Amino acid sequence: MTIRLSASTKFMAAGILLSLGWFVLESCDCDTTGFYYDDFWVACVAGKPTLMASSGSSVSTVSTGPLADFSPANYDCKKDSNSPPRPRASAPADLPPGTSSGPSPVAGRPHATPAAAAYLPQQLRLLPFLPYVPPSATPTCDSSFPDVLQTDQLEGLLTRITTCPFAIKITIPMVPLPLQVAVTPDGSTALVTSFNSALNFVNLATNTVSFTLMTDPSINPDGIAISPDGTRAYITSFNTNGGVSVIELASRAIIATIPTNAFPQGVEITPDGSQLWVTYPLGASVDIFDTLTNTRVTGLNIGQSVDVAFNSTGTHAYITSSGTGSGLVTEIDTSTYKTLNTYAVGSQPVDISISYADQFLVVNNYGEGSVSVIDLGKNAVVTTQLGGNSTPTGISWVH
Amino acid sequence: MGNPIRFGALCALLTGVAVAQPPLIYNRSIYNAASFMPAGIPSGAIAQGSIFSIFGGQIGPAKSVTATSFPLGAPLGGVSINIVQGSTIVTAYPVYVSASQINAVMPSTAPLGMASVQVVVNNAKSNLAPVQIVSSSFGIFTAKGTGIGPGVLYNFVAQNNQPINSPTVTAKNGQVITLWGTGLGPLSNGAADNVAPAAGDLPVQVQVFVGGQPATIQYSGRSTCCAGVDQIVFTIPSNAPTGCWVPVYVKTLGTTISNFVTMAIEPKAGVCTTDVLPQVTSSFVTGLKIAEALFTRADTYQDVGVLAPVDIMADYHVSFAFEPDQGQFPFNPAIAFPPSGTCTVYANTGDMLNGSPALPGMAPTSAPLDLGAPFLLTGSGGEKTLSFGFSGARAGYIGGQISNNILPSTLFLNPGSYTVQGFGGMDVGPFSTTFSIPPALSWTNRLQTNIVPRSQPLTVSWTGGDSGQVIALLGLGEDLPTDSSVAFVCIAPLGSSSFTIPTDMLANMPATRANPLQSKDVIYMLALSGSSLKSITAKGLDVGLTSFYSILGKTVVLQ
Numbered sequence: 001m002t003i004r005l006s007a008s009t010k011f012m013a014a015g016i017l018l019s020l021g022w023f024v025l026e027s028c029d030c031d032t033t034g035f036y037y038d039d040f041w042v043a044c045v046a047g048k049p050t051l052m053a054s055s056g057s058s059v060s061t062v063s064t065g066p067l068a069d070f071s072p073a074n075y076d077c078k079k080d081s082n083s084p085p086r087p088r089a090s091a092p093a094d095l096p097p098g099t100s101s102g103p104s105p106v107a108g109r110p111h112a113t114p115a116a117a118a119y120l121p122q123q124l125r126l127l128p129f130l131p132y133v134p135p136s137a138t139p140t141c142d143s144s145f146p147d148v149l150q151t152d153q154l155e156g157l158l159t160r161i162t163t164c165p166f167a168i169k170i171t172i173p174m175v176p177l178p179l180q181v182a183v184t185p186d187g188s189t190a191l192v193t194s195f196n197s198a199l200n201f202v203n204l205a206t207n208t209v210s211f212t213l214m215t216d217p218s219i220n221p222d223g224i225a226i227s228p229d230g231t232r233a234y235i236t237s238f239n240t241n242g243g244v245s246v247i248e249l250a251s252r253a254i255i256a257t258i259p260t261n262a263f264p265q266g267v268e269i270t271p272d273g274s275q276l277w278v279t280y281p282l283g284a285s286v287d288i289f290d291t292l293t294n295t296r297v298t299g300l301n302i303g304q305s306v307d308v309a310f311n312s313t314g315t316h317a318y319i320t321s322s323g324t325g326s327g328l329v330t331e332i333d334t335s336t337y338k339t340l341n342t343y344a345v346g347s348q349p350v351d352i353s354i355s356y357a358d359q360f361l362v363v364n365n366y367g368e369g370s371v372s373v374i375d376l377g378k379n380a381v382v383t384t385q386l387g388g389n390s391t392p393t394g395i396s397w398v399h
Numbered sequence: 400m401g402n403p404i405r406f407g408a409l410c411a412l413l414t415g416v417a418v419a420q421p422p423l424i425y426n427r428s429i430y431n432a433a434s435f436m437p438a439g440i441p442s443g444a445i446a447q448g449s450i451f452s453i454f455g456g457q458i459g460p461a462k463s464v465t466a467t468s469f470p471l472g473a474p475l476g477g478v479s480i481n482i483v484q485g486s487t488i489v490t491a492y493p494v495y496v497s498a499s500q501i502n503a504v505m506p507s508t509a510p511l512g513m514a515s516v517q518v519v520v521n522n523a524k525s526n527l528a529p530v531q532i533v534s535s536s537f538g539i540f541t542a543k544g545t546g547i548g549p550g551v552l553y554n555f556v557a558q559n560n561q562p563i564n565s566p567t568v569t570a571k572n573g574q575v576i577t578l579w580g581t582g583l584g585p586l587s588n589g590a591a592d593n594v595a596p597a598a599g600d601l602p603v604q605v606q607v608f609v610g611g612q613p614a615t616i617q618y619s620g621r622s623t624c625c626a627g628v629d630q631i632v633f634t635i636p637s638n639a640p641t642g643c644w645v646p647v648y649v650k651t652l653g654t655t656i657s658n659f660v661t662m663a664i665e666p667k668a669g670v671c672t673t674d675v676l677p678q679v680t681s682s683f684v685t686g687l688k689i690a691e692a693l694f695t696r697a698d699t700y701q702d703v704g705v706l707a708p709v710d711i712m713a714d715y716h717v718s719f720a721f722e723p724d725q726g727q728f729p730f731n732p733a734i735a736f737p738p739s740g741t742c743t744v745y746a747n748t749g750d751m752l753n754g755s756p757a758l759p760g761m762a763p764t765s766a767p768l769d770l771g772a773p774f775l776l777t778g779s780g781g782e783k784t785l786s787f788g789f790s791g792a793r794a795g796y797i798g799g800q801i802s803n804n805i806l807p808s809t810l811f812l813n814p815g816s817y818t819v820q821g822f823g824g825m826d827v828g829p830f831s832t833t834f835s836i837p838p839a840l841s842w843t844n845r846l847q848t849n850i851v852p853r854s855q856p857l858t859v860s861w862t863g864g865d866s867g868q869v870i871a872l873l874g875l876g877e878d879l880p881t882d883s884s885v886a887f888v889c890i891a892p893l894g895s896s897s898f899t900i901p902t903d904m905l906a907n908m909p910a911t912r913a914n915p916l917q918s919k920d921v922i923y924m925l926a927l928s929g930s931s932l933k934s935i936t937a938k939g940l941d942v943g944l945t946s947f948y949s950i951l952g953k954t955v956v957l958q
Contacts, residue, residue: 185913185914228880270880271879271880271881271917272427272439272880272881272882273880274426274427274529275426290515290526290527290528290529292513292515292527293483293527293529295526295527296526297423297426297526297527297528298423298526312879312880312917313749313750313879313880313882314879314880314881314882315749315882335425335426335427335428336425336456337425337426356916
C-alpha cells in the first residue's frame, strides 16, 4: 500500500515544494533526529523529553527512555518543562552576500551536499516515480516480456532465454571463454567478452554473430561497459598487464587503451557517461577514470572490489568487496569520493544491482550462496540463504 | 556479471596502500561563479572570459588567498589552473584560491567545446575534470551568493548614490539599474583578461527582461573594476510589474538564458509590496511570526513511462510556524512568488522533485515555532487527528485514491466546511478556525498537455475552483543521468482562465530522454489562496492562516 501511494506522494511533494508547503517541509529543523514520528511526537513531561503517541483523539505516553528511533538526549526541555521540546540542532545559515562595494567573486554556493534533503520527509525521498500496478494473477505470455542473455563459459555459448514462458530460445557460439555481456542502448547488439582475446558482436534481431573483434593476445577481455550514448565500449583485460580497451562501436575498433593495475575486472560507467569505475578483485583499490581524456581521476582504498552500481543520478556508487570476514557494500559520494556508509552483506559478494527509483540494492553473495537486499531508505540489510549449493552470479531486473 | 575466473582468486589476501592526497577536483563541480547552474542544462557551460568556480579537495592553500592587484597571474597562493583540450593548453587566471574552492577567469582564448580543467598546487597536479566552454553563457551575481534570489543590481540615484536593490531599497519603473554578472563573452581584439578591463560594449547580443518585459540597455560589457566581471546598465521598463521579487534575466546570443534573479520594484520608495499571497509575503519581508495550517488535494495524471495511464489523488495536511529572520535580502523560493502575470526559473544540481538538495534559502535560519500536539480536523467525513506521518515534518497523508481500482477512495478533503483545531504548544497558543473547501478546479487541456516542445510557448487553461484563487503553474524538469533540475514558476493574472508560458521559461529545462525513466518531467497547476483562506488567531502569532490548495499534475515529454 505504501508503494501505491508513494508515487502520488512524490508528485504531491513537488507540488508542495513549490507552493507554501514547500517551505513547510523545509522549515522543520529535524534532519538528524526525527523530531516527529509516524503518529508520534516528543513532548516535555516533568522536564524530561517524552515520546508520545496519538490514536484518534487520545494521547498516551510511550517512553522517556531511549528507543530505537528516539534519543532523549537530542531534545531540550529547559525552556518549558511542560511543553514540547525544541530540537538541539540549528538550521543552516545562509551564505555570505557579496560585498557592499560590488559583487564579490569570492563568495559562492558551496558544493552541493545531500544534507538538505533531510529536510524533506523521508517517505518523499524514497518514493518511486512509477505507480505500483499489481500483476494479473495469471500473466499471459507475449513478446513484450524481456529476454535474458547468459554466457556459458565452459561451452563457449551465449544463451538467449525467454522469460515468459521460461525457455531457451537459442544458443549462439562465441569465441571460447565468453564472460560478460552488455547490450547497446538501442537494443540492437549484444557485446560479449571472451577471455580468449575477443569481443563478440551479436545481432539481436537475427541472433547471429555479426562481427568478432579479435584483440591482441595480450588482452584477455573480461568486464564490459557501454557508454550511455552507445558510441563506445570499454573492456577490462583480466591479466597482469591489465588495462581498459576503448572500442569505438561505429568502426568496431580499439581506439585507445587506458592503463590500469593488474587484473582489472569490473568496469561500470556513470549514468552521465563521464567516468569509468574499475574494480580489482585481486587488488586493493577501485580506480576512477575520466572518459573525456581517459585519465585517472582518483582511486579508492577498497580491497577485493568486484562490482559497482550507481544510483539513477550518479551521485552515489555502491561497491561490493570481500575484504576479511563478511562481505561489504561500500557507499561512495561520487562527487567527493568519500565513503558515506558501509553495509555488511554475505561472504564474497560479487554482483550488485540497484532497483528503479534507487530503493533497493541486491547483492549476490557467491561465497555463501545467499542474496542480500539493502533497503536504502531504512539502511537495513536482509540476507537470504538460497539453499543447496547455490553460487549466485549475475543480476538483471525485469521491468 | 560473474564468471569463474574472478572467484578462483578471491581468497587472495591483500592489504591497502596508503597514498598521499593530491589535489582533487570533485565530480561535476565546475560552475559559472554567479549562477551556479549545473552543467547538465544548456546554460551550465562556462563562457570564455568569465569567472568560474571549481570545488574540490586540497585544491589550494589552507588559508585562502585573493588576488588584490593587476595584472592577475599564476600561481596565486601556489595554485595555477590549466585548460586542456588535446594538445592545446591555456592558463586560467585565479582570483581566489582556497583548499576547497577556486574562482578563476576563463581565458578569452580558451578553446571552445569540451575541454578539461586541471589544478596544479605547488607542482602537484589534480585530475582532469570535464568542462564545456562556450562563447557566451551569462550568470547574474546574487546578493547571497547562491545564484538565486535578489540579484546584485544597483539602483542609480546619482553618480555617488547607487544603493543595492532590496525589498526595502526598491526601484521605480523607468529607473536606471546596473546589473552585475559574468559570462557575456570573450574580450575582443586580443585584449588581455588579466588586466583591468577597458570600458566598452562587448560584441554580443544581449537582452534584459524585467518581469518578462524587455528593457532598454545602455551598456553591456566588462566592468572596469574587475577581470571577468560584466556590467549591464538598463532601464526598468515602464510596463514592468511591481513587487518584492520581480524576475530579472539576461538572454545572450538570442538563445542562452541566464539564471533568474529578483529585484524589488515599487511605485513609491520604501518597503515593497506583493500581489500574490500578500498576507504571507509581507510577514516574511517584515519578519512577523507566522503560522499556517494547509490542506491540499493533489491529483496527478501519469501517462509517461508507465504501462497504462493512471490518475493518482491524495489528500495531505501540512502545518508550520516560524519567525523569519531574513536580513537585508529576504528570499525563500517557496514564498517569494513572482508578480501576477510573470514567471521565474530555478536551476539546481540534484533531484529537485525530491528536494535533494533543497534550493538555497529554503531552510529558514531560525528554528520553527512550536505548535504543540497534532491538530484536529473536523468535516463532513468525520474527525481526523493530523498526525505527523512524514518523519521530519509536521505533515501527513489524509486519504487517497488511484484509478483503475488500484486503490479505492479514502479521500477526505471533499468540498464542504471544515474546522481545524490546535491545542497549543510552547510558542503558539490554542486556536480553532473554520474554512471551506471549494468545488474542484479543472485543468481543461491537461490530457492534451503531453508533448511539450521547448521552443514553443505552452498554453494551459482551466475552469472552476475557488473564487479569488491565484493560479500558479509549475514545471519541473529533471535529467537523472546528469543530476540536473530546472523548475519554472508562473503566476497567472487574477481572474484569468488560461496562461501562456513563454519559451524562455522552458529553454533551460532538460529534454526528456529517449528512455523516459531517466527523466522526471511534470507540470502542475496549483490553485492558491481564494475564499478558503481564513485567519488563525492564536497567542504568540502575528499572522496565522489556514487554507486549501488544489494541485493538478500531468507528466509530460519535453522536446
